[in-house]
Amino acid sequence: MINLSCILGYVKVGVLAVQGDVQEHLDILEKAIASLGFSAKATRIRRKQDLEEASALIIPGGESTTIARLLQQNYLFDPVLKRAEEGMPIMGTCAGCILMAKEGDEEVERTQTRLLSLMDMAVARNAFGRQRESFEADLTISGLSGDFRGVFIRAPAITRVWGDCFVLSRLEDTIVMARQEARFGLTFHPELWGDARIHEIFLESI
Numbered sequence: 362m363i364n365l366s367c368i369l370g371y372v373k374v375g376v377l378a379v380q381g382d383v384q385e386h387l388d389i390l391e392k393a394i395a396s397l398g399f400s401a402k403a404t405r406i407r408r409k410q411d412l413e414e415a416s417a418l419i420i421p422g423g424e425s426t427t428i429a430r431l432l433q434q435n436y437l438f439d440p441v442l443k444r445a446e447e448g449m450p451i452m453g454t455c456a457g458c459i460l461m462a463k464e465g466d467e468e469v470e471r472t473q474t475r476l477l478s479l480m481d482m483a484v485a486r487n488a489f490g491r492q493r494e495s496f497e498a499d500l501t502i503s504g505l506s507g508d509f510r511g512v513f514i515r516a517p518a519i520t521r522v523w524g525d526c527f528v529l530s531r532l533e534d535t536i537v538m539a540r541q542e543a544r545f546g547l548t549f550h551p552e553l554w555g556d557a558r559i560h561e562i563f564l565e566s567i
Contacts, residue, residue, distance in 0.1 A: 371400040375415035378405035379431035381423025385552040393560035409440050417450040417567050420457030426472045450543035450566045458546040459484050459517050480541045481524035488518030502530040511549035
């Protein structure tokens with residue numbers, strides 16, 4: 362497939378804009394783009410054509426079952442899988458991380474959430490509690506110097522990884538960030554603290 366963003370002379374980095382904290386990711390992406398000096402543009406992904414024009418995709422936090430259903434209703438589920446097979450970098454945060462996993466927990470099964478199954482990992486929904494139990498924590502992340510402030514809101518947990526998937530960060534004994542090739546799964550919200558370093562790592566994977 363010819364990537365239209367290459368023809369236009371800049372890279373389009375898309376944020377799936379069907380549900381969730383889309384604007385926050387767009388804002389921090391613009392900060393990361395400026396920091397790296399990339400010829401890139403952060404853009405919303407709502408249609409198949411939007412996805413075809415993008416070089417990378419972020420699936421934001423929100424509600425995983427809702428996002429999965431809207432992906433299907435907007436005829437984006439299979440195109441996302443196709444672009445992933447072609448090597449498109451994809452990052453899923455919080456709810457997006459759940460969708461990236463190959464295995465879910467009983468709650469994923471109960472809600473019949475269709476997973477994208479893009480990473481060799483298993484997840485558990487709401488592993489850190491409900492909305493009122495949201496919290497922040499300093500994280501050590503492989504590849505970053507200094508701590509990163511993670512914001513956990515009804516956060517899932519990565520319960521195990523296998524195959525080509527490897528751990529980038531843990532909170533005590535719980536896996537909170539993993540990577541498999543150019544695919545990233547984060548159980549926290551990296552877009553809410555104003556620190557663009559994780560988005561910079563994502564941009565550098567394009």
